[in-house]
Amino acid sequence: MSDTRSDVHSETTDTTIDGTDAGLGEAGSQLSTAPVETAMPGSFGGSRAPGAKGWISWTAREVIGWARWFWRQLTSMRVALLLLFLLSLGAIPGSLIPQTGSNAMQVQAFMDAHKVLGPLYDKLGLFHVYSSVWFSAIYILLFVSLIGCIVPRAGQFVGQLRSRPPAAPKRLNRLPAYATWRTDADPEQVREAALKALGRRRFRAHVVKDAVAAEKGFLREAGNLVFHIALVVMLVAFAWGQLFKSEGNKLVVEGDGFSNTLTQYDDFKSGNLFTDDDLVPFSFSLNKFTGTYERNGPNKGTPRTYKADLTYSEGAYGKEKKTTVKVNQPLHIGKSKVYLVNHGYAPTVTVRDGKGKVVFHDAVPLLPLDSNVTSQGAIQVRDGYRNAQGRQEQLGFGAIFVPTFAGEGKGSMFSQFPALDNPVLALNAYHGDLGVNAGVPSNVYQLNTKNLKQFKDTDGSILKARLVPGETMKLPGGYGSITFDKEIKQWAGFQVVQQPGSGWALGGSVAAIFGLAGSLFIQRRRVWVRATTGADGVTVVEMAGLGRNESTKLPVELGDLAALIHDRAPTKTDDPDADPDREPDAVPHVPAAEGAQTK
Amino acid sequence: MTLALATNEHLANLSNTLIYSAMAVYTLAFFAYIAEWLFGSRSKVGRTASALTADAPRKAEAPAVAVKQAGGTAVLERPKVVTRAAAGARDVPDGPGAHGGDEKGDLYGRIAVSLTVLSFLIELGGVVARAASVQRAPWGNMYEFNITFSTVAVGVYLGLLALKKNVRWIGLFLITTVLLDLGLAVTVLYTASDQLVPALHSYWLYIHVSTAIFCGAVLYVGAVSTLAYLFKDSYENKLAGGGKPGRFATSVMERLPASASLDKFAYRVNAAVFPLWTFTIIAGAIWAGDAWGRYWGWDPKETWAFITWVAYACYLHARSTAGWKGRKAAYIALVAFGCYLFNYYGVNLFVGGMHSYAGV
Numbered sequence: 001m002s003d004t005r006s007d008v009h010s011e012t013t014d015t016t017i018d019g020t021d022a023g024l025g026e027a028g029s030q031l032s033t034a035p036v037e038t039a040m041p042g043s044f045g046g047s048r049a050p051g052a053k054g055w056i057s058w059t060a061r062e063v064i065g066w067a068r069w070f071w072r073q074l075t076s077m078r079v080a081l082l083l084l085f086l087l088s089l090g091a092i093p094g095s096l097i098p099q100t101g102s103n104a105m106q107v108q109a110f111m112d113a114h115k116v117l118g119p120l121y122d123k124l125g126l127f128h129v130y131s132s133v134w135f136s137a138i139y140i141l142l143f144v145s146l147i148g149c150i151v152p153r154a155g156q157f158v159g160q161l162r163s164r165p166p167a168a169p170k171r172l173n174r175l176p177a178y179a180t181w182r183t184d185a186d187p188e189q190v191r192e193a194a195l196k197a198l199g200r201r202r203f204r205a206h207v208v209k210d211a212v213a214a215e216k217g218f219l220r221e222a223g224n225l226v227f228h229i230a231l232v233v234m235l236v237a238f239a240w241g242q243l244f245k246s247e248g249n250k251l252v253v254e255g256d257g258f259s260n261t262l263t264q265y266d267d268f269k270s271g272n273l274f275t276d277d278d279l280v281p282f283s284f285s286l287n288k289f290t291g292t293y294e295r296n297g298p299n300k301g302t303p304r305t306y307k308a309d310l311t312y313s314e315g316a317y318g319k320e321k322k323t324t325v326k327v328n329q330p331l332h333i334g335k336s337k338v339y340l341v342n343h344g345y346a347p348t349v350t351v352r353d354g355k356g357k358v359v360f361h362d363a364v365p366l367l368p369l370d371s372n373v374t375s376q377g378a379i380q381v382r383d384g385y386r387n388a389q390g391r392q393e394q395l396g397f398g399a400i401f402v403p404t405f406a407g408e409g410k411g412s413m414f415s416q417f418p419a420l421d422n423p424v425l426a427l428n429a430y431h432g433d434l435g436v437n438a439g440v441p442s443n444v445y446q447l448n449t450k451n452l453k454q455f456k457d458t459d460g461s462i463l464k465a466r467l468v469p470g471e472t473m474k475l476p477g478g479y480g481s482i483t484f485d486k487e488i489k490q491w492a493g494f495q496v497v498q499q500p501g502s503g504w505a506l507g508g509s510v511a512a513i514f515g516l517a518g519s520l521f522i523q524r525r526r527v528w529v530r531a532t533t534g535a536d537g538v539t540v541v542e543m544a545g546l547g548r549n550e551s552t553k554l555p556v557e558l559g560d561l562a563a564l565i566h567d568r569a570p571t572k573t574d575d576p577d578a579d580p581d582r583e584p585d586a587v588p589h590v591p592a593a594e595g596a597q598t599k
Numbered sequence: 600m601t602l603a604l605a606t607n608e609h610l611a612n613l614s615n616t617l618i619y620s621a622m623a624v625y626t627l628a629f630f631a632y633i634a635e636w637l638f639g640s641r642s643k644v645g646r647t648a649s650a651l652t653a654d655a656p657r658k659a660e661a662p663a664v665a666v667k668q669a670g671g672t673a674v675l676e677r678p679k680v681v682t683r684a685a686a687g688a689r690d691v692p693d694g695p696g697a698h699g700g701d702e703k704g705d706l707y708g709r710i711a712v713s714l715t716v717l718s719f720l721i722e723l724g725g726v727v728a729r730a731a732s733v734q735r736a737p738w739g740n741m742y743e744f745n746i747t748f749s750t751v752a753v754g755v756y757l758g759l760l761a762l763k764k765n766v767r768w769i770g771l772f773l774i775t776t777v778l779l780d781l782g783l784a785v786t787v788l789y790t791a792s793d794q795l796v797p798a799l800h801s802y803w804l805y806i807h808v809s810t811a812i813f814c815g816a817v818l819y820v821g822a823v824s825t826l827a828y829l830f831k832d833s834y835e836n837k838l839a840g841g842g843k844p845g846r847f848a849t850s851v852m853e854r855l856p857a858s859a860s861l862d863k864f865a866y867r868v869n870a871a872v873f874p875l876w877t878f879t880i881i882a883g884a885i886w887a888g889d890a891w892g893r894y895w896g897w898d899p900k901e902t903w904a905f906i907t908w909v910a911y912a913c914y915l916h917a918r919s920t921a922g923w924k925g926r927k928a929a930y931i932a933l934v935a936f937g938c939y940l941f942n943y944y945g946v947n948l949f950v951g952g953m954h955s956y957a958g959v
């Protein structure tokens with residue numbers, strides 16, 4: 001064949017190694033398991049026999065034909081590429097448009113602000129992109145494609161492992177790396193030496209006719225398959241985790257405890273397939289919460305440490321153990337993880353009735369409103385209280401608490417710093433019916449003032465007071481008093497999460513990384529060593545290497561192998577062809593591929 | 600306490616001084632690179648054209664011979680390996696680099712590299728001083744991230760040079776971006792030194808962010824090579840099609856490596872960090888699992904890391920899909936790097952999310 005420039009171009013438009021080159025023959029076949037793009041017509045047309053039978057067989061043929069066409073398309077590299085592209089494109093809107101899952105309030109604000117766009121986005125599922133129909137469709141198709149790709153490739157790979165490297169192509173000098181020399185050793189010896197050298201380098205080698213054929217680097221394909229299988233494992237683990245996960249929140253005041261049953265949670269969410277029996281039995285109590293904060297600089301007030309000291313026990317009657325939970329260090333109990341998510345203050349108050357009898361004494365958790373832990377809540381005395389007239393009644397106090405008060409006369413009840421530097425509790429008071437006995441769940445942080453009467457001062461204005469620890473506010477008319485005790489407790493909010501399958505997800509991702517490394521760093525390559533007796537009776541050794549991708553390592557490796565074989569079959573020294581002065585002419589012009597020439 | 604504060608402040612000031620000094624030296628390096636390119640333009644090389652128009656059969660046939668003789672005694676050397684571009688690829692030789700073979704240009708190039716080494720060391724000192732002043736890793740906010748990122752990028756470049764890779768031509772481009780990056784850092788993004796909020800205390804953070812920065816630096820080199828590949832490839836196509844590129848294009852392009860080399864280098868760089876990028880995302884997920892109670896929550900930062908990852912997976916796929924090799928794959932690689940950049944600047948500045956609470 002003529003080896004002109006245009007010829008070179010046309011013979012290999014895209015497939016570097018498809019063996020179409022007459023000189024290469026089968027040499028490059030099966031060097032990977034990438035699917036070969038074959039044109040498959042959809043309709044097969046064909047003749048249609050008359051009558052119902054003909055129609056049935058024609059239809060069946062067509063349906064199967066189309067189904068196969070569709071499957072081929074779906075599992076082709078081209079479509080995999082397209083789906084990957086769509087996946088990344090589809091993920092974008094979810095990062096730019098507020099999502100219900102992470103910030104429902106922002107979504108509402110967006111809906112309120114955009115009267116036209118809002119409903120449209122909602123219809124398109126753009127407020128929950130990652131669980132929307134179209135996003136799911138993309139990744140499900142991608143993973144069907146992936147599985148459809150893995151199965152045949154795995155089969156092909158097993159076949160390749162069993163088969164032996166193909167025979168040497170006719171013209172070795174057309175391969176990307178090539179070496180030759182003439183030797184006195186006879187061809188048999190050269191092949192023997194080649195087999196040995198290649199074997200020692202862990203090539204799979206065998207002799208076909210006048211040449212040794214060898215191959216190495218099957219781990220590349222193995223790694224690639226492991227990687228793609230690991231992707232499937234990760235996806236399944238992720239889906240599994242979503243279906244069976246549970247997530248509950250619980251606020252615990254110092255000294256109080258929690259046991260892991262549904263009724264104890266403040267709020268609880270779970271996946272579709274979760275059942276209550278899936279909750280891991282354990283209990284813990286909060287001994288102490290510690291928070292420290294930056295005292296100086298521009299970031300004054302930002303938290304420095306958050307930690308909660310717990311005593312916990314596994315199972316229903318487990319032994320008690322002590323531990324510390326920090327923001328980044330959840331407590332692992334079986335399948336459950338206990339996270340520290342927030343904290344606040346719980347001032348202790350004592351409420352006495354008109355006779356001085358204590359009717360309420362407890363730490364009342366209040367909810368933080370800002371980063372300096374200005375807190376708000378309600379103190380509710382539900383039973384045991386009798387008013388001045390001796391009738392049973394309930395008491396309610398609206399409470400605002402600041403850990404660091406700005407100082408008398410300096411503004412309002414907003415905290416200046418998150419630590420307990422100058423705590424002040426502001427109260428107002430009600431009596432009557434708290435409305436908590438009706439059997440409906442009520443918000444413990446807020447008073448339902450419908451059936452409550454607010455206490456008034458003697459001068460008729462609303463009764464309220466700012467207390468420092470130890471101070472007492474008297475309720476007028478012999479209704480008793482409320483004392484802000486010296487002891488101010490803290491509370492910690494815990495999130496208890498159970499997400500099965502995360503072990504599988506982690507295992508899958510580790511496998512994916514190793515598979516990927518194998519797939520990208522290992523080179524699958526073939527080496528041939530041909531030894532023939534030339535016309536003048538001298539043995540000509542020719543070596544050539546071919547890799548899946550062009551690699552700079554290939555020529556280096558070929559050089560090393562050639563050196564090994566050369567030791568056993570050295571160059572014929574009195575060979576006129578080996579005149580060093582002729583060398584430059586003999587070596588064809590080659591591009592200076594880095595590292596290609598051995599120095 | 601106050602004493603410690605004073606030393607910290609002192610270190611923070613020292614860090615600032617070092618960063619400004621590094622910028623000054625980078626500027627000198629920048630001019631030296633410019634000089635290298637200018638002097639290099641004096642030499643006229645036309646390797647590409649001659650390679651493209653030369654007789655094709657020249658490269659194909661003759662076998663190599665392998666023995667040299669010194670004096671009378673035969674000194675056996677290993678047989679020589681002849682390489683040949685894969686069928687279908689152009690056999691264009693690599694350009695000589697920015698200096699274009701000009702001696703003076705080469706001298707300036709060497710000076711530029713030396714200055715780069717110097718400013719790298721100064722900047723590294725600045726980053727270390729900053730870390731010491733805040734007593735943590737220097738990536739709590741965008742200012743610190745920027746100075747660390749540019750240091751690592753220059754480090755990667757110098758590392759590739761030390762490995763004798765043909766990357767000196769990247770120098771001018773790199774230093775320009777580094778100066779822009781630092782300029783942005785000291786003006787818009789500057790944040791006084793400070794500690795981290797508790798959610799950022801985790802060794803997974805150190806692993807996650809350090810690999811993210813390193814990956815970014817390497818991907819940057821890959822992206823520049825890809826860009827250069829696209830230009831050089833157009834240039835070669837034009838020549839092969841009988842066109843005549845302009846003088847400036849010729850002068851610059853002739854000094855770059857061959858398009859095939861650029862493409863191969865870009866691929867190798869991108870492929871080499873892809874597993875590390877995968878690991879970075881997984882480390883981030885583990886950290887998120889510890890900090891926020893879920894390992895994946897489609898937070899904007901997570902989403903864009905994922906998009907970047909999928910985009911690079913696209914690129915790797917395209918490289919082994921018929922009809923997508925070469926230019927199309929290169930465009931994908933550039934888009935993928937764009938995703939990385941957006942994840943850093945775009946998400947931090949415009950989008951927000953849980954990751955942005957360390958302050959800009």
Ligand code: HEM
Nearest residue numbers: 032034035075076077080145146149231519520912915919
């Ligand atoms: C979740 C989607 C997928 C991801 C993230 C992904 C990722 C990757 C990556 C990163 C590589 C590079 C490894 C290398 O170059 O050796 C690769 C290679 C490969 N992928 Fe995928 N892939 C996905 C789906 C698919 C699908 C659906 C197919 C089937 C058509 C497929 C077939 C292949 C093949 C054949 C290779 C090897 C190419 C070669 O040997 O150079 N992949 N994949």
